[in-house]
Amino acid sequence: MAEEVTEIDQMPDFVIVTGMSGAGRTEAMHVFEDLGYFCVDNLPSSLLGNLVQVNEETGRDGERRRLAVVCDSRNGDFFGDLDAELAAMTERGISYKTLFLDAADDKLIARYKSSRRRHPLCTDGTTIWQGIQRERHLLMGLRDKADFVIDTTDMLPQKLRSTIRGLFSTGSERKGLAVTVYSFGFKHGAPYDADLVMDVRFLPNPYYDPELRPLTGLDAAVRDFVRLREETIEFERRWHDLLDVVMPGYVAEGKQQLAIGVGCTGGQHRSVALAEATGDYLKSKGYRVSVAHRDLRLAERGKDVLVESDNVLDERAGARKGA
Incomplete structure (x- = not known):
């Protein structure tokens, strides 16, 4: 856990995403959302300082809400204020990183033709190529000053995602899953939601042992019963x-998200023990893992009912003896 906290602390608090229209800004914002940033798309640059101030005033004590903002040519005249607004933020001591996304002209034209969207600077009947040249001239200074420039000309979306995670998240790629x-x-x-399902009902069931029946896979006795058997040891090796x-x-x-379901008959013994073991194994491999037990509360409720029934029977037996 300490390693994960350190990685989060090293991520920048404020990221400004800009660049050429069609170069992948939308995909970039999806990555920042997955990294836990509060994302704002198409924000007028003149409002950047206000956004930072509101975030500082509304943030809960001890909470560090990171911001990622897209500022681009869709904002028209507002976009021309971006350079000045960034300079003002620097004077105020507000730290930020800028990410500039670019691509070759022919690739941008092809992307716009395939999407059938209009380029934001082609509002007066100009061609896509002319709109791109206008945008390049407008963004020339920002590109030179950007902290990171990514050329997405030959990048597939998954490559762009991994590149951004590598720049802004100091942890390994596995931490992004x-x-x-x-x-x-x-x-x-x-x-319903599992990407992988493992059925472990083929393993011997602790339920048929009267001493283990009221326990769960979180108890050492059940865990040992399940995991120390030869068939389970072989299964876990192949499962890993x-x-x-x-x-x-x-x-x-x-x-970005993966759900692995481990199932037995009642969700009380075998699946619980092996879900915990699976989580431990994946954590040892560097993945960010949480473990849950969907039906354990039902099993424990049954356990409580069983205990309550035993108490009622004892009381009745005692009453008969007293009579």
Whole structure:
């Protein structure tokens, strides 16, 4: 956990995204959203200082809400104030990073033709090429002063995402994938949101041991019963081999969230123990993992009902003896 806090602390608090229309600003904002930034698109540059001030005044104590803002030529005359506004922010001691996205003219033209959108500087009947030249002239100074410039001419979206994460998130690419591992019981319904589902009902069931039945996979006795068996040891070895193959693939594809469901019959014993073990394994590999147990509350409710029933039976037995 300490490593993750350090990585977050090293991320810039304020990022301004600008650049050529069609160069990937929308995709960039998606990345910053995934990194936990509060994102504002198409903000007039004259409002940058106001946004920072409002963020400081409304932020809760101890909370560091990071901002990512797109300022571009869609704002018309407002865009011309960006250079001056950035200089004013520097004088006020407000730190920021600027990201400039660019691409070759022919690629920008092709992207606009395929999207059938109008270039923001082609409002007076000019061609797309003429609009691009206007925009280049307008942005020339900003490009030279930008902290980071990314040429997206030959970039696929996943490459752009990984490049931005590499620049603004000091953690590994694996930290960009939020993994949830959860246990569940098939008798309570199959999962709807899992990307991977592992059925562990083939393993011996602690439920049939009277001493283990009221316990859960979080208890050492059940955990040992499940994980110390030869068949489970072999299963976990092969399960880890599978994870070692698929997880890097999800990272390479730029996937941001992944849900792994581990299911047994009731969601109380085997799935709980193995979901915890799976989470520990993925954490050891550098992934950002949270572990949950979907149906454990149902099992524990059943456990409480069982205990309550035993108490009622004891009371009745005592009453009969007293009679």
